[in-house]
Structure formats: C-alpha cells, structure tokens
Amino acid sequence: MMSESAGVHAVHGAHVHHEELGFVRTYVFATDHKMIGRQFLFLGLFMLVIGGLLAMLMRWQLGWPETPVPGMGWVPEPYMFEGIVPPQTYNMLFTMHATIMIFFAVMPIMIGCFGNFLIPLMIGARDMAFPVLNMLSFWSGAVGGVVMLAGFFVPGGHAASGWTAYAPLSASAIYTGVDWGQNLWNISLIIVGASSLMGSINYITTIINMRAPGMTWFRLPLVIWSLFVTAILLLLALPVLTAALAMLLADRMLGTHFFLPAGGGEPLLWQHLFWYFGHPEVYVLVLPAMGVTSDVLSTFSRKPIFGYRAMAMSMISIGFLSWIVWGHHMFLSGMNPALGTAFMMSTMVIAVPSAIKTFNWLGTLWGGSIRLTTPMLNGLAFVSIFVIGGLSGVFMASTPVDIFIHDTYFIVAHFHYVVAGIVFGLFAAVYYWFPKMFGRMMNETLGKIHFVLTFIFFNATFFPMHFLGVAGHMRRIWNPLQYEFLQPLQGMNQFISVSAFLLGLSQILFLVNFFWSLFAGKKAEVNPWHANTLEWAAPSPPPHGNWGEHLPVVHHGPYEYSVPGVEEDYLPQTTPHALPVTAGH
Amino acid sequence: MRYHEESRPRSSIRVQRIWLRNVSGSTGARPRNSPEIHSAAGKGGRGQPAVSNARLGMLIFLGAEAMFFAGLIGAFLVFRFGSATWPPPGQPYLPVGVTGVNTIILLFSAYTMGRALRAIRRGDRQGLVRGLLVTALLGTIFLGVQGYEWIRLVHFGFTLSSGTYGATFYTLIGVHGLHVFGAVLWLLVVLAGARAHRFSATRHAALTLCGMYWYFVVALWPLLFTLVYLS
Numbered sequence: 001m002m003s004e005s006a007g008v009h010a011v012h013g014a015h016v017h018h019e020e021l022g023f024v025r026t027y028v029f030a031t032d033h034k035m036i037g038r039q040f041l042f043l044g045l046f047m048l049v050i051g052g053l054l055a056m057l058m059r060w061q062l063g064w065p066e067t068p069v070p071g072m073g074w075v076p077e078p079y080m081f082e083g084i085v086p087p088q089t090y091n092m093l094f095t096m097h098a099t100i101m102i103f104f105a106v107m108p109i110m111i112g113c114f115g116n117f118l119i120p121l122m123i124g125a126r127d128m129a130f131p132v133l134n135m136l137s138f139w140s141g142a143v144g145g146v147v148m149l150a151g152f153f154v155p156g157g158h159a160a161s162g163w164t165a166y167a168p169l170s171a172s173a174i175y176t177g178v179d180w181g182q183n184l185w186n187i188s189l190i191i192v193g194a195s196s197l198m199g200s201i202n203y204i205t206t207i208i209n210m211r212a213p214g215m216t217w218f219r220l221p222l223v224i225w226s227l228f229v230t231a232i233l234l235l236l237a238l239p240v241l242t243a244a245l246a247m248l249l250a251d252r253m254l255g256t257h258f259f260l261p262a263g264g265g266e267p268l269l270w271q272h273l274f275w276y277f278g279h280p281e282v283y284v285l286v287l288p289a290m291g292v293t294s295d296v297l298s299t300f301s302r303k304p305i306f307g308y309r310a311m312a313m314s315m316i317s318i319g320f321l322s323w324i325v326w327g328h329h330m331f332l333s334g335m336n337p338a339l340g341t342a343f344m345m346s347t348m349v350i351a352v353p354s355a356i357k358t359f360n361w362l363g364t365l366w367g368g369s370i371r372l373t374t375p376m377l378n379g380l381a382f383v384s385i386f387v388i389g390g391l392s393g394v395f396m397a398s399t400p401v402d403i404f405i406h407d408t409y410f411i412v413a414h415f416h417y418v419v420a421g422i423v424f425g426l427f428a429a430v431y432y433w434f435p436k437m438f439g440r441m442m443n444e445t446l447g448k449i450h451f452v453l454t455f456i457f458f459n460a461t462f463f464p465m466h467f468l469g470v471a472g473h474m475r476r477i478w479n480p481l482q483y484e485f486l487q488p489l490q491g492m493n494q495f496i497s498v499s500a501f502l503l504g505l506s507q508i509l510f511l512v513n514f515f516w517s518l519f520a521g522k523k524a525e526v527n528p529w530h531a532n533t534l535e536w537a538a539p540s541p542p543p544h545g546n547w548g549e550h551l552p553v554v555h556h557g558p559y560e561y562s563v564p565g566v567e568e569d570y571l572p573q574t575t576p577h578a579l580p581v582t583a584g585h
Numbered sequence: 586m587r588y589h590e591e592s593r594p595r596s597s598i599r600v601q602r603i604w605l606r607n608v609s610g611s612t613g614a615r616p617r618n619s620p621e622i623h624s625a626a627g628k629g630g631r632g633q634p635a636v637s638n639a640r641l642g643m644l645i646f647l648g649a650e651a652m653f654f655a656g657l658i659g660a661f662l663v664f665r666f667g668s669a670t671w672p673p674p675g676q677p678y679l680p681v682g683v684t685g686v687n688t689i690i691l692l693f694s695a696y697t698m699g700r701a702l703r704a705i706r707r708g709d710r711q712g713l714v715r716g717l718l719v720t721a722l723l724g725t726i727f728l729g730v731q732g733y734e735w736i737r738l739v740h741f742g743f744t745l746s747s748g749t750y751g752a753t754f755y756t757l758i759g760v761h762g763l764h765v766f767g768a769v770l771w772l773l774v775v776l777a778g779a780r781a782h783r784f785s786a787t788r789h790a791a792l793t794l795c796g797m798y799w800y801f802v803v804a805l806w807p808l809l810f811t812l813v814y815l816s
Contacts, residue, residue, distance in 0.1 A: 130638070201646055205638050234649065240653070245658075250752070258749065258752055263746070264749045265749060266749075351651075552783050
C-alpha cells in the first residue's frame with residue numbers, strides 16, 4: 001500500500017524528521033517499541049515484587065502456622081488477625097501469587113519487554129509493524145494489572161480458588177465467599193488476554209514482514225525464533241481462555257450454568273478449556289527464556305550455537321506438542337483412562353525436543369572459551385534448573401506416578417523448577433541487554449553476588465519440596481500441622497521458609513544494582529559483549545528509528561563466533577565475510 | 586492536521602495516526618536499485634512482502650477470533666452431545682425457518698460486500714458506496730430479525746439460565762451477534778470514509794480489512810446455524 005517513492009522516503013528519510021516528541025508521547029503513551037519494552041519491564045518488576053511478597057506470607061504460615069507474621073499486625077481483619085494468616089487469606093495468597101507471577105511478572109518481562117525491545121532491533125526493523133497497537137497492548141496490560149490489584153480491596157477479598165480457578169469452586173460465590181474478587185480476576189485476565197493478543201499480532205507480522213535485507217529465516221537469532229513460536233502459541237491459546245473466562249463470568253453474574261453441576265453444567269469442561277490454554281501457556285513462559293539462554297550461551301562460549309536448525313525446529317515442535325498434552329493436568333479428574341494414556345504418551349514425547357535443546361546447549365559450551373559473566377552464569381543456571389524441572393516432569397507425565405504425587409508438594413517443586421526457574425533466563429536477559437536498553441552497564445560484582453545467592457537459595461527453597469511431596473504434603477494446605485503424619489516434616493518446612501526469605505532478600509541486591517546502574521552505571525559501548533546479533537550494531541541505547549539513515553544489511557547467521565580466518569573472535573551479522581561460513585547455515 | 590507534502594512524516598514510526606498502515610522500514614519499503622540489495626548476502630529482504638502488514642495482522646487477528654469461537658463451540662458440543670434429548674424437555678425448538686431465511690440474507694451480504702470491493706478496485710466510488718450501503722442494510726436486517734426472535738424466545742421463558750440449552754444458545758449466538766454488530770459499525774465508519782472520497786483504486790487498505798472481517802463473521806454463521814439450529 002506504500003508507493004515506491006514513499007518507501008524511499010521511509011528508508012532514507014528517517015533522520016530528516018527528528019522533531020522532538022513531548023514527554024507524554026515519549027514516556028507515557030509511547031509508540032516506540034523500545035520505550036514500550038522498558039514500560040513492560042518496570043510493570044513486570046513491580047508485579048514481581050508483589051508476587052514475591054505474597055509468597056513470603058505463605059511461607060511464614062507454612063513454617064510457623066497460626067503465629068503472627070512479624071510486622072504485619074497492621075493488616076485489618078478479615079485479611080489477617082493481628083498478623084495471623086487465616087485460611088481464606090491463605091487461599092487468596094497462593095491464588096494471587098501464581099496469577100501475578102504468570103500473567104503480570106513473567107509474561108510482561110519475557111514477552112512484553114524483551115519481545116518488544118528485541119524483535120525490531122534483532123531483525124533490523126525501525127519499529128513494530130503496528131506501533132499504536134503496541135501502545136494499546138501495554139496500556140491494556142497496565143489496566144489489567146490495576147483491575148487485578150483492585151481485587152485485593154473489595155469486600156470478600158481477592159480470588160481464592162487457585163490460579164486454575166477450578167469450577168465449581170470459582171463459579172459461585174457460595175463456595176469461597178469471594179464475590180467481586182473473583183469477578184475482577186476474570187475481567188482482568190480477559191483484558192490482559194486482549195493485551196497479549198495485540199502483542200502477538202505485532203510480533204508475528206513484524207517478524208514475517210519486516211526483516212532487514214539479508215535476514216533470512218535461518219539467520220534469525222534463536223531468541224527471535226522463540227518469541228515467534230511464543231506469539232503463535234499465545235494467539236491460539238489465549239482466545240480459548242477468554243472464551244472460558246467469559247463463560248465463567250456468565251456463571252457468576254448472569255445466572256448461566258456452564259460449570260455448575262446444579263444447573264446441568266460440567267465442571268470438567270472448565271478444566272479442559274483451562275488446560276487447553278494452560279499447557280501452551282507453560283511453554284509461552286519458558287520458550288523465551290530458552291531463546292535468551294541460547295543467545296547468551298553462544299555469545300559467552302565464543303562458539304556458534306550447536307545445531308542451530310535443530311534448536312529452531314525443536315522449539316517449533318515443542319510449540320506443536322504443547323497443544324496435545326493438556327490432559328496430563330487432569331489424570332485424577334475422572335477422565336477416561338484410555339485418554340489418560342494417550343495424554344501420557346504425548347507428554348513424554350515433549351521430552352525429546354526438550355532434550356535436543358539441552359544437549360545442544362551442552363554442545364555449545366563444549367570446548368568453548370567460556371566467560372563467566374553475570375548473564376552467562378544466569379544462563380547456565382537456567383539450563384541446570386530446567387533439567388531438574390524437566391526430569392521431574394517426566395515422572396509426573398507417567399499416570400501411575402502422577403496418581404501418587406498429584407496435588408502434592410512434588411508438583412509445587414516441579415513447576416517452580418520449570419516456571420520459577422525462568423527467573424534465571426529473566427536475569428540473564430536483563431543483565432545481557434541492560435547496556436543496550438539503558439546505555440549503561442550493570443555492576444558485575446553485585447550481579448555475581450546476586451546470582452550466587454539466588455542460585456543457592458532457589459535450590460534450598462524448591463529442592464526439599466520434592467521430599468515433602470513424596471511424603472504426602474498437600475499442595476494447597478493452610479496448616480500442615482493439622483495432620484499428624486506431616487508434623488515430623490515441619491523442620492523441612494521451616495528450612496524451606498528460611499531459604500525463601502533469604503531468596504527474597506537476595507533480590508534486593510538485584511533491585512539496588514538495577515536502579516543504581518540506571519543512573520550511575522558505567523557508560524556502555526555499542527557492543528560491550530562482542531556479540532554478533534544486529535541490536536549490537538545500533539547505538540546504546542538505540543535512537544528513535546534505531547538505524548539512522550540506512551537499514552542494516554545482514555550477511556550471515558547470528559552465531560559466527562571464533563570463525564577461522566577472522567581476526568576477532570566474533571563476526572557481526574552486518575560484517576561481510578568472504579570465507580564460506582558453514583555454521584548456522 | 587495538514588502538512589506540506591515535503592514535511593509530512595512519511596516514515597512509519599512517525600505515521601502514528603493509523604496504526605494499521607504498512608510501516609516503513611519494512612522490507613517492502615526499499616528502492617529497487619539500492620546498493621543494499623546487491624550487497625545483501627541472502628534473500629531475507631524480498632522486494633514487497635507477499636501479504637502486507639495490515640492484511641497479515643488482520644489474518645492473525647481472525648485466527649485468534651476463530652480460536653475464541655472454537656472455545657465456545659467446544660463447550661456447546663460437550664453439552665449438545667452429552668445430553669440425551671436436545672432440546673431438553675420443556676424447552677422450545679428454535680425458529681429454524683425464519684433463521685434460515687435470515688441466513689440467506691447474511692450470506693447475500695457477503696456477495697454485496699464483494700461487489701463493493703470489486704467496485705473500488707475499478708475506481709468506481711459510487712459502486713463502492715452502494716455496495717457498502719446494501720451490505721450494512723443486510724447486516725442490520727439480520728440483527729433485527731435475530732433480535733425479534735430473541736424477544737419471542739425470552740417471552741416464552743427461554744433465557745440464559747434455562748439450563749445449558751439456554752446458556753449455550755445465548756452466548757454462542759449472542760457473541761456472534763455482537764461480532765455482526767461490531768462489523769456493521771465498522772462498515773458505517775468505512776461508508777462515511779467512502780462518501781468523503783477517502784478511498785481510491787490503489788488506496789483502500791481500511792476497506793480491505795473491513796471486508797475481511799465481514800467475510801469472517803458471515804462465514805462463521807452457517808457453521809453456527811447448522812450446529813445450534815439444525816443439529
């Protein structure tokens with residue numbers, strides 16, 4: 001629709017029109033993909049802190065049940081009774097911890113922030129395909145966040161039926177006593193779904209249509225591949241959740257009986273619809289972290305990624321397989337055992353592409369000149385944590401095992417190793433791209449101390465949960481001491497709680513480092529890590545329009561490190577190279 | 586906002602008024618003989634993208650819409666084929682005859698929409714306005730008939746809370762009706778643009794998108810009609 005002459009203007013005229021945008025257009029209702037990315041980062045970090053604090057309250061209750069939480073005496077009844085967490089509040093805490101972490105921390109940071117920031121920069125475009133849609137995506141996400149937080153302040157408290165909102169618990173206020181909390185929860189997720197949909201439309205269109213000259217599909221960095229697959233998963237999964245949420249909301253507010261057995265409804269239908277979304281959602285969360293890790297590992301091993309095409313293809317097959325495994329969340333729901341077996345098989349098949357990725361990461365490290373920078377340490381931690389979470393996943397995929405450990409702390413351990421393990425991918429991404437994003441370096445020493453503490457306390461928190469689970473500790477329980485067989489495990493619960501508090505405290509180091517570096521960090525060079533991908537060819541931070549007068553031209557794949565015959569140990573994608581380049585072909 | 590032709594921001598990042606515009610910096614926006622193309626080692630940047638940004642974005646959006654309806658239809662199927670008698674005892678049969686005629690009206694509107702789009706491709710603005718007007722009228726008639734039937738059903742005592750039969754009927758058909766309503770509103774916006782001579786044979790992206798959306802809501806209806814009224 002653009003005429004040829006307009007196109008010429010577009011490419012060569014970007015520098016011509018550099019009138020200053022006002023404060024509001026630059027920082028608030030920004031349409032620049034980099035600013036939207038930063039906005040998502042701050043939104044996500046804020047919510048990450050809130051989600052983390054909710055977890056701390058839960059851990060206090062589990063470690064020292066029915067004793068006042070220190071410093072929380074001011075919280076009014078009925079949320080807390082002189083600092084003591086009542087059962088209803090405990091239900092609210094675990095529901096909102098998961099909801100906030102998944103939809104308002106990991107998704108905004110990994111997809112909203114890094115998707116927006118990296119896609120145009122890494123494919124060599126000037127912005128997203130639909131900048132205004134992009135702005136709406138952020139602001140609807142922010143509105144969704146406000147609606148979600150508002151739920152804490154309505155009578156009856158916030159949603160307390162778990163992040164999975166299983167019906168009929170969630171479908172009627174008579175079960176949990178939660179009225180508007182659950183309604184706001186529903187409405188907020190519908191809004192956030194629209195936000196993610198707008199993001200997905202942008203990501204897919206931009207990646208398909210706006211790659212720089214020479215940027216073929218198999219020259220895309222793996223983080224872009226991961227975001228592309230993620231966007232497709234979101235696009236096809238979220239609308240199903242939206243449909244289910246609309247029906248749930250109708251049950252609650254309009255008197256329908258979709259999920260209420262009393263009126264002929266079908267509670268299992270909710271589980272099917274929810275997990276049809278929910279399982280792809282797990283990969284929505286983890287795939288971008290895998291992409292980040294691939295880029296970081298290759299850069300700091302100074303080696304091409306091992307098996308580039310296999311890495312891209314395994315992400316596509318993970319994306320595809322994630323559609324046909326949702327039933328493994330429902331082995332104990334009364335599902336037909338034959339169907340359960342089918343879901344068990346398809347779930348185990350996912351181990352294949354996941355193992356391909358893991359072995360390729362190891363192959364990338366093998367023989368590399370590894371540089372243990374903060375992003376690299378976090379990337380390595382992501383791989384090792386993902387292996388533990390992946391292996392416990394294989395346990396649970398097997399129906400006979402799952403029947404034993406279903407809804408125990410083993411599950412809690414598993415999904416924290418997979419989903420909370422994403423924070424290592426998240427930290428790797430923040431430490432790695434901070435210089436490009438804000439033009440300053442983060443402090444390496446502080447970063448390494450933060451990494452070591454986080455890694456130790458992460459494992460100290462989540463690994464013992466496996467033992468608790470096998471011993472029969474239920475997943476969602478307010479006071480484990482009410483069962484005699486759980487009382488001997490209380491020491492372990494307290495150990496986990498102390499580790500969790502220390503894990504939380506360690507994050508102060510990250511926040512200090514982040515905000516201190518924002519203002520006083522060392523000025524970043526254009527390419528501080530000597531990396532190949534396109535974003536490092538733009539200034540730090542990149543200006544509006546990213547590329548100055550000419551779009552970058554791409555000559556080869558993104559992982560040409562230590563190429564024989566090249567003087568430096570890296571070869572940026574924009575540097576022409578006469579030698580035949582084989583890796584990443 | 587009137588700019589001089591020269592000073593008018595052309596670059597996509599500056600054109601923020603219409604977000605569904607093919608943004609500059611896309612591979613399609615390169616001059617044919619620029620040296621960049623010759624030095625490009627690969628073929629990543631083709632001349633013009635096969636599908637423009639706006640159309641691709643719309644297709645992706647329709648994919649999401651299809652999944653949304655798939656969720657609702659899935660719920661309907663569970664209840665429809667999970668119950669021994671449908672409609673359940675005491676519940677009314679749906680007005681198949683009237684709705685059948687209504688179906689034909691809606692399907693015909695796809696034809697008139699097609700005529701409108703063909704007209705603008707020829708540069709025939711009058712044909713465009715006529716086609717859009719008839720399409721919007723047919724859409725409105727469809728909604729009117731649906732609304733009338735709903736009123737009769739509600740008077741009969743058939744509501745959202747009439748078990749799963751009523752719940753699935755009103756949500757599935759109601760959500761589709763809302764989509765038709767949205768599409769008619771969009772048609773009216775586009776119609777106003779057509780009357781203000783905003784489209785030409787070469788520039789009518791907004792029309793194309795509106796047409797895609799219209800085809801989607803029309804194409805969905807026979808499926809819903811078959812499932813909800815005939816099955």
